[in-house]
Amino acid sequence: MDYSVEIESVSKSFGKKAVLKEISLNIEEGKIYGFIGPSGSGKTTLVKLMVGMDDPDNGTVHVFKEKVPNLGLLQHIGYMAQSDALYLSLTGKENLKFFASLYKMPKSEAAERIAYAADLVQLTADLNKRVSAYSGGMKRRLSLAIALIQNPRLLILDEPTVGIDPELRLNIWNELLRLKNEEGKTIIVTTHVMDEAERCDLIAMIRDGRILANGTPDELKELYQADNFDEVFLNAGRKSHENSRSN
Numbered sequence: 001m002d003y004s005v006e007i008e009s010v011s012k013s014f015g016k017k018a019v020l021k022e023i024s025l026n027i028e029e030g031k032i033y034g035f036i037g038p039s040g041s042g043k044t045t046l047v048k049l050m051v052g053m054d055d056p057d058n059g060t061v062h063v064f065k066e067k068v069p070n071l072g073l074l075q076h077i078g079y080m081a082q083s084d085a086l087y088l089s090l091t092g093k094e095n096l097k098f099f100a101s102l103y104k105m106p107k108s109e110a111a112e113r114i115a116y117a118a119d120l121v122q123l124t125a126d127l128n129k130r131v132s133a134y135s136g137g138m139k140r141r142l143s144l145a146i147a148l149i150q151n152p153r154l155l156i157l158d159e160p161t162v163g164i165d166p167e168l169r170l171n172i173w174n175e176l177l178r179l180k181n182e183e184g185k186t187i188i189v190t191t192h193v194m195d196e197a198e199r200c201d202l203i204a205m206i207r208d209g210r211i212l213a214n215g216t217p218d219e220l221k222e223l224y225q226a227d228n229f230d231e232v233f234l235n236a237g238r239k240s241h242e243n244s245r246s247n
């Protein structure tokens with residue numbers, strides 16, 4: 001089996017707080033992998049380690065067999081952070097052009113990619129407006145377009161659909177599924193939206209810096225004797241609470 005991401009015994013603390021505890025996980029190429037867990041459980045910290053934005057205290061992360069951090073890998077990883085990192089005084093188009101210029105891409109391809117990404121997130125009509133005049137949802141959409149700009153093999157999206165209306169959310173998910181099915185991309189998403197979690201091929205449930213369980217949506221429903229994903233989430237929380245009390 002080919003893995004896009006291999007995480008081995010990764011731990012990370014901030015000061016005295018252990019945020020990730022001995023996490024090991026392999027993410028198969030060509031799958032959509034979801035990370036779910038309560039706020040503060042360590043999802044963002046874990047995805048930042050995959051991108052190489054932060055270092056683990058212990059353990060290793062490999063992406064496409066290369067040890068992270070590795071500058072060469074950035075060409076292959078599209079990352080959408082939870083907080084938007086955009087140039088507010090530039091237009092949407094200028095932002096896209098700037099990020100496209102960071103990657104090795106002929107000009108004509110950059111223009112095509114900008115048109116594709118803007119269309120996907122329905123920003124084509126607003127591309128010449130300054131980002132300072134964008135709404136929160138428009139900024140999220142622009143951040144998603146930027147993550148796709150270099151046509152990366154691996155997409156890492158930290159809560160990509162927050163602030164995005166249901167219709168566009170559906171379009172975005174359809175495109176993520178197409179990217180996986182037709183182009184073999186690997187897609188990692190963190191989400192609090194349980195119906196999004198159910199669209200993933202595989203899900204890791206994170207709690208208190210550990211992976212409580214991982215598997216397909218059906219496997220997790222069976223494990224937690226749940227009919228839907230809201231129940232999976234709640235039952236997993238109850239179970240981990242009971243375990244921590246009995247320890």
Ligand SMILES: Nc1ncnc2c1ncn2[C@@H]1O[C@H](COP(=O)(O)OP(=O)(O)OP(=O)(O)O)[C@@H](O)[C@H]1O
Pocket residue numbers: 014019037038039040041042043044045046082
């Ligand atoms: N740079 C930092 N310095 C200190 N503490 C941090 C830092 N980054 C994260 N933390 C802490 O690490 C813990 C995990 O944060 P993280 O952002 O990974 O959680 P999360 O699961 O992504 O949460 P959410 O769902 O709310 O985005 C939190 O307690 C947070 O306060």
